[in-house]
Structure formats: structure tokens, C-alpha cells
Amino acid sequence: MVNIKYLAGLANLAVSEQEAKTFGKQLKDIIALISKLNEVDTKDVELHRSRIDLTSDKYLEDVCSTSLPTRSVLYNAASKHNDYFSVDLILENKQLMPKSPEFSRSLNKKISK
Amino acid sequence: MKLPINYQQQKKLISEKKTTHVEILDGYLERIEKYDKKVNSFLTLMKESSYKQARLCDKLFSELGEDVYKKYPLLGFVVSLKDLYAAESVRTTASSKVLDDYTSPYDSTAVSRLRADGCIFIGKTNCDAWAHGSSGENSDYGPTKNPWNFDFVPGGSSSGSAVSVTCDFCLASTGTDTGGSIRLPANFCGVVGLKPTWGAISRYGVVAMASSLDCVGFFANSSEDARSLFNATKGIDGFDATVTNVTPAKLKNDYTIGIAKEYLNDGVNPQVKNELKRVISTLENNGFTIKDVSLPLTEHAISVYYIIQPAEVSSNLARYDGVRYGHDRSYFAPEAKRRIILGTHVLSEGYYDAFYIKAMKVREKIIEEFDRVLNEVDAIIAPVSPTPPFKLGEKAQDPLQMYLADIYTVAANIAGIPALAIPSNITTQNLPLGFQLLGKRFNEEVLFDIANKFESVNTKHPGKAQLL
Numbered sequence: 336m337v338n339i340k341y342l343a344g345l346a347n348l349a350v351s352e353q354e355a356k357t358f359g360k361q362l363k364d365i366i367a368l369i370s371k372l373n374e375v376d377t378k379d380v381e382l383h384r385s386r387i388d389l390t391s392d393k394y395l396e397d398v399c400s401t402s403l404p405t406r407s408v409l410y411n412a413a414s415k416h417n418d419y420f421s422v423d424l425i426l427e428n429k430q431l432m433p434k435s436p437e438f439s440r441s442l443n444k445k446i447s448k
Numbered sequence: 449m450k451l452p453i454n455y456q457q458q459k460k461l462i463s464e465k466k467t468t469h470v471e472i473l474d475g476y477l478e479r480i481e482k483y484d485k486k487v488n489s490f491l492t493l494m495k496e497s498s499y500k501q502a503r504l505c506d507k508l509f510s511e512l513g514e515d516v517y518k519k520y521p522l523l524g525f526v527v528s529l530k531d532l533y534a535a536e537s538v539r540t541t542a543s544s545k546v547l548d549d550y551t552s553p554y555d556s557t558a559v560s561r562l563r564a565d566g567c568i569f570i571g572k573t574n575c576d577a578w579a580h581g582s583s584g585e586n587s588d589y590g591p592t593k594n595p596w597n598f599d600f601v602p603g604g605s606s607s608g609s610a611v612s613v614t615c616d617f618c619l620a621s622t623g624t625d626t627g628g629s630i631r632l633p634a635n636f637c638g639v640v641g642l643k644p645t646w647g648a649i650s651r652y653g654v655v656a657m658a659s660s661l662d663c664v665g666f667f668a669n670s671s672e673d674a675r676s677l678f679n680a681t682k683g684i685d686g687f688d689a690t691v692t693n694v695t696p697a698k699l700k701n702d703y704t705i706g707i708a709k710e711y712l713n714d715g716v717n718p719q720v721k722n723e724l725k726r727v728i729s730t731l732e733n734n735g736f737t738i739k740d741v742s743l744p745l746t747e748h749a750i751s752v753y754y755i756i757q758p759a760e761v762s763s764n765l766a767r768y769d770g771v772r773y774g775h776d777r778s779y780f781a782p783e784a785k786r787r788i789i790l791g792t793h794v795l796s797e798g799y800y801d802a803f804y805i806k807a808m809k810v811r812e813k814i815i816e817e818f819d820r821v822l823n824e825v826d827a828i829i830a831p832v833s834p835t836p837p838f839k840l841g842e843k844a845q846d847p848l849q850m851y852l853a854d855i856y857t858v859a860a861n862i863a864g865i866p867a868l869a870i871p872s873n874i875t876t877q878n879l880p881l882g883f884q885l886l887g888k889r890f891n892e893e894v895l896f897d898i899a900n901k902f903e904s905v906n907t908k909h910p911g912k913a914q915l916l
Contacts, residue, residue: 342792346762347769347777348785358786364848365790369751369803377809395686407553411773422771 520566556653573608628857638880762791
């Protein structure tokens with residue numbers, strides 16, 4: 336039995352009681368379909384990087400280039416402060432503050448505003 | 449106003465001074481104005497910038513004449529963009545309210561390459577939100593309708609792109625194909641649809657769905673036009689590490705085409721099956737060798753797909769937090785939520801091995817099976833969909849039935865091989881019919897060559913929808 340509310344919580348999604356009920360029923364059908372894979376014998380299959388993955392041993396040259404202007408990067412932000420994205424406080428307990436001094440400073444600055 | 453049927457004809461009309469790029473654009477925009485409210489294929493029109501591009505095309509042609517095509521091989525080729533493609537300073541929504549007010553700060557690689565070759569972008573097209581769907585009904589901006597019959601779905605997820613081409617709203621369109629999202633709408637609307645090899649064209653700047661399956665591809669009126677767009681966009685760009693440059697295979701005079709009995713089973717609608725048989729005999733009568741092959745794992749492709757795809761969806765859609773752009777996660781519609789939850793489930797502790805790892809192992813076996821068969825034949829012929837277009841609303845309440853519409857398309861994505869959907873006929877209800885060719889990795893040219901030969905001998909091409 337799939338716990339829809341729990342899974343939605345893991346994915347940071349809000350689902351209503353009605354949605355949880357509907358999704359639960361639909362996922363049951365879908366899981367029945369995908370469970371058919373148990374009919375396929377895979378005991379000799381060695382799982383390596385998929386055969387179609389052609390990315391191995393590929394490295395990009397480390398080249399400097401112009402990045403997008405800060406203004407256009409911040410253009411779509413819901414909330415910004417100077418040249419930063421502004422977000423709600425995530426960690427309220429100061430003991431859990433990240434150790435990076437830069438990050439703590441910027442966070443403290445924001446809190447004091 | 450005479451609109452071109454393909455790019456070659458457009459070049460001829462321009463060179464004989466029978467029309468101009470601005471006049472062609474006028475023609476498309478007039479049709480959009482008149483008919484698009486019936487089919488709902490566009491979300492954003494790029495009127496101002498497209499006229500600017502068209503005027504520049506006319507100026508360049510008058511200055512350079514035919515030589516202009518050496519520098520701009522697709523000069524004046526009018527293209528619509530699935531609303532998953534970033535185009536600088538243009539809204540990109542992925543047909544989801546999450547991105548309702550998002551404006552792209554840069555061009556995707558496909559867009560910048562087409563732009564550099566002289567293409568004109570007319571607008572952004574409707575699709576299933578986040579490319580999740582097989583009917584176009586999952587768009588947060590209302591469903592797109594099939595122009596052949598407004599009661600039917602146009603196929604999804606690239607619904608508006610396919611419709612814009614069959615309605616002569618543009619000459620070609622871009623789409624994305626993760627499990628059939630180009631081939632299905634191409635098939636349901638009667639146009640050519642190309643899903644290239646995974647790794648042939650960069651996905652940079654295209655909203656990601658399931659990255660080990662996602663492909664950038666095209667809709668066109670002919671396989672030759674699809675080929676031009678493919679060649680203009682393929683190859684390494686430095687932004688998508690999965691892209692490889694491969695020299696195209698040599699073309700042959702005689703091809704062997706495989707037909708798998710698994711593609712002609714009882715689950716296939718009789719009209720689809722009979723048309724496939726007619727196409728096979730047309731090919732046979734025109735010098736192609738037909739060979740029976742077997743792909744027994746095909747039936748499991750859909751199960752593999754509905755594990756790997758939602759797993760990757762749940763990961764790719766995790767980035768939408770409403771901080772840097774767009775709205776927060778409460779704006780996701782039911783289909784995206786369903787896939788994120790399913791993906792989270794198959795990746796969660798206790799289920800990861802039973803679902804995800806199992807699916808990856810079966811994927812390996814499917815890849816091996818295709819590799820083995822494609823060593824014996826140059827291409828495999830298959831139906832695109834088990835049925836002709838279905839009615840709006842018919843499967844909307846039953847996600848499992850909707851997912852099964854992808855049963856013949858997902859295998860190509862799982863194996864990473866190229867596939868080309870080709871229109872060939874119409875049903876007794878006057879709806880398009882067609883088929884697909886699956887090829888060896890990076891052998892798109894072989895598929896175009898076979899399709900080209902078929903197009904020249906097929907007497908039953910569906911033509912265009914009559915929008916009355």
C-alpha cells in the first residue's frame with residue numbers, strides 16, 4: 336500500500352485528502368503494470384552504466400566565458416535583495432546554522448533587517 | 449496567399465519573386481488569427497520579433513540573392529517552438545502555471561542554432577504541462593484540439609507543435625520526445641515527426657523531463673525538411689555532456705526492413721494494422737527487403753518506462769521551488785504530482801531495488817535486443833500508436849489507459865535509438881494514419897532516405913486538415 340501523504344511530503348508537495356485517495360487508487364493500477372517486470376529474468380544482467388550513456392571519459396575544457404548579466408538572472412525572482420535571491424528563513428535554531436562564515440554573515444544580515 | 453508546402457518550394461517561390469518572407473509570415477499569422485481559437489495550439493505569439501526577422505530575410509535575399517543560403521542555409525524557414533524551449537526574452541511556461549510568468553534569459557542550443565541559420569520563430573506552442581501526457585489534455589492552458597476533427601485529441605505531449613504544422617501556421621516545429629511525445633502527435637495530426645538518437649542534439653535550455661530519455665526533435669511536412677532541421681541543430685555544444693558527434697552512415701540502394709510480430713498483435717486496431725501491412729507491401733513492391741524479426745521484450749518496455757521516467761521526473765521537477773523563477777510547488781497540476789509521487793515511491797528505501805534497479809536491468813536487456821535485431825536489418829517498421837486518434841476526454845480520467853497509448857513509442861527512448869513517424873493514409877473516419885521507422889543509433893540519414901523513397905511512391909498521403 337502506497338502512503339501518498341508521506342511520499343508527497345518527501346517531494347514537498349501538498350495533496351488534499353481527495354487527491355490522496357484518487358492518487359492511491361491510480362497508483363495501485365500503475366504499480367500492478369510495472370510489477371510485471373518480475374516476469375523478466377534479470378539475474379545474469381550486470382548493471383553498469385547504461386549502454387546508451389556515452390558520457391564516460393568526457394571532460395569539458397575549463398574555459399572562462401561571460402556569464403549572463405546579474406540583472407537578467409534575477410529578473411524572474413519572486414523576491415530579491417540587492418544582487419541576491421531572497422528566501423524565507425529555513426533554519427530557526429541558531430545552533431544549526433551552517434559553518435560557512437560568509438553564509439552566516441549574509442543570513443544574519445538578512446535576519447537583522 | 450500561397451503558402452509553401454516545404455522549404456524547397458519556399459526557396460523556389462522566393463527566388464521566382466512570387467512571394468517574400470514578409471508575405472509568407474503574413475499568411476501564417478492570418479491563418480493563426482482566423483483558426484487558432486478552434487484548436488488552441490499557440491500560447492505566445494512572437495509577432496514583433498518574427499516580422500523583424502522576416503524583413504531582415506527579405507533584405508538579405510535582395511542583397512545577396514541565392515548566395516544568401518551559403519551563409520544562412522535555412523533563411524526564412526518559419527518555425528514554432530514547443531513551450532519547453534527557452535528563447536531569449538520570450539515567456540517559457542512548459543504549459544504549467546508554475547512557470548506562468550517566467551521569461552527565459554537565454555536561447556536554448558536548438559533555438560540559437562536555428563536562429564543562426566536564418567529561421568524565423570513565430571511563437572510558442574501549447575503542450576501537456578511539463579511534457580507529461582499523450583493527448584495534449586494536461587496543459588494548464590486548456591487542451592489543444594485535433595484539426596482533422598475537433599472532438600479528437602491531437603496526441604501529446606507536443607500537441608500544439610504538431611497542430612501548428614498540419615494547420616499551416618508555420619512550416620515546421622520543434623518538439624521533445626521522452627516516450628513518444630513527438631511521434632504520437634505527428635501520427636495523430638498527419639505530419640512527419642523525428643525523435644533523434646539520444647545524444648545527437650543538445651537539450652541545453654529545454655525544460656527537462658526525464659534526462660536519460662529526453663530528445664529534442666522536429667515536426668515537418670516532409671522528411672527532407674525534418675532532415676534539414678536535424679542537421680542544423682545536431683552536434684556538441686559544450687552545454688550537454690551527453691551529446692556526441694558522429695559521422696552519418698553511408699546510404700545504400702537497397703535496405704532491409706524488419707517487422708516484428710510483436711507489433712502486429714491483437715491489441716492493435718485493425719485499421720492501424722491494415723495500414724501497416726499496406727505500407728509494408730508498398731515498400732516491398734519498391735525494392736525494399738522485408739524480414740521477420742522478433743522483439744519479445746517489447747511488451748515490457750512500457751513498464752520499464754513508467755518506472756525510470758517518473759523517477760527522473762521526480763528528480764528534475766525538484767528544482768521548481770519558486771525562489772529563482774516561477775511560482776512555488778502548490779501550482780503543480782495533478783499529472784505532475786502523480787508522476788513526482790510515483791517517482792519518489794520507486795526511488796524510496798525498500799522499493800529502489802524492486803522497481804528502479806529492476807527496470808534498469810530490463811532496460812539493459814531491451815537495448816541488447818534492439819542492438820541484435822538492428823544488426824540484421826537497416827530499420828524496423830512499427831505502428832506509432834495502437835489506435836487512431838481517440839476522443840477528447842476518453843482517457844483523461846484514467847491515467848493507466850492514457851499511459852498505454854505510448855506502448856509502441858517508449859521502446860525507442862529506452863534504447864536511445866532514432867525513430868521517424870511518417871504519415872501514410874487516413875482512416876474511414878477521415879483521421880490520419882501512419883507508421884514509424886526505428887533505426888540504429890546515429891543512423892538518422894538512413895531513416896530519412898527510406899522515408900523519402902516511401903513518400904515518393906505513396907499514393908495515399910493524408911494531406912492537410914481542412915479547417916472549416
